Amino acid sequence: MIEIKNISKGFNGRTVIDNVSAILETGKCNLIIGASGSGKTVLMKCLVGLFEPDSGEVCYDGESITNMNEEGRKLLRQQIGMLFQGSALFDSLTVEQNVMFPLDMFTKLNQKQKHEKVNEVLARVNLTGANDKFPAEISGGMKKRVGIARAIVLNPKFLFCDEPNSGLDPKTSLVIDKLIKEITIEFGMTTVVNTHDMNSVMEIGDKIIFMHQGHKEWEGSNKDIIFSKNEELNQFIFASDFLQDAKDMRMLEAKGKINTDRDMNELTK
């Protein structure tokens, strides 16, 4: 579990995140959503310790990373995996070497054991056979999956994904979302996903934190979103007429006024 306690952070006198508190739960996909510039990336960087918050603290299973010394942080970070927006793969290393890098650095496994572990993780993200390819030779979706494989190879307790679907087509985005959801349950991790992809919100959002202009505007699950009366959230989530119609249909369905499956069958007859 990750506990965010009254985090604030600013740059050059401008407040980017303002007094944000939340609890990110274990075994769930915790989504931080919000428009561009709402402070979600800065919040995530404060969570993983890449930025020092101006005030407040972040606790991992009760231990504050904010007050931790460098050695303590190093140890904690070995329990953290992160998927970056641009995947952040090492250009000069192959897919296999990229995934093997944390094993080389932090474990005493022999070469055979490392190969087995890498192949196991690559199979988990459906990348069997891509071992010898370089990042420049693979697609955006594959890069993300290599990024996930590298992030989970040390069996971390916490997984952070910064905009995992950026630059991907809807079908590949769905594959990545499903993968994140599956490994969260499989490994019992605390997963934090930073996104503004509405499909991700509805598909994997066990817990959602909506950021607006640097502060936490709303908190709930993907099921609560449909019934939320928060104006900012509705404007952000259901920005298009199409999405608004979808929301209305879901609400009518929830109230028992329509049955989407039955009515759609009728219509398509």
Place this chain on the structure above:
Amino acid sequence: MNFFTHFGRYLLMIKGMFSKPENMRLYWKELMHQCNEIGIRSVGIVVIISVFLGAVTTVQTAYQLVTPLIPKTVIAVIVRDNIILELAPTLICVVLAGVVGSRIASELGNMRISEQIDALEIMGINTRAYLIMPKILAALIVVPCLVVLAAVLGIWGGKVAGNLSGILPPSIYNDGLLEDFIPYNVFFALSKTYTYAFIISSIPAYYGYHVEGGSLEIGRASTKSVIVSCILILLADYALAALLL
């Protein structure tokens, strides 16, 4: 950002490099990789420049010594001392500041922009120790070797040029090389070289590591690092000459 901010950040970067390696084997591997990148990959340019440097110094020295009262061995003495004291360490290091410095700055800058440095930090790796320390150590190991190679080839280039252009035969050139040789000059040249090696690796590393913005900034950081390195090399050249000679 003013000079003191840069200087403070530079010192913090250097201080941050000193920590216990997470895995000695990977650090060693990275050191060897950098020795290859900085040393072996620069051999070609060093060979070409130093041979021609020696050749040109011989021809130009002969051109300026018009009186027959000065023995021809003096040409070899001047070429030897010029190359050992100044041309091999300073000029070769200025060239290396361009070749190696821009490569270090752009490599680290690219890693910063593409979040590879953040990825390493998240894994719990001290990026200053893992990325910068091997580059500086590699430069301190291989740059003196390159400078010694440059000095030898420069002197040899002078001999070949003197012989080919009929200025002085190799036997007289060899006699001149042994005349009034001061071993301290080699120590002085190597002292300069170690100072320059530190400059041409740490300054570009500083600019590359602290890149902010987009790909345009990588180019800017690279150019800036070469300019600052060259200026610092010339300043150090004067300071060391004033102190040690």
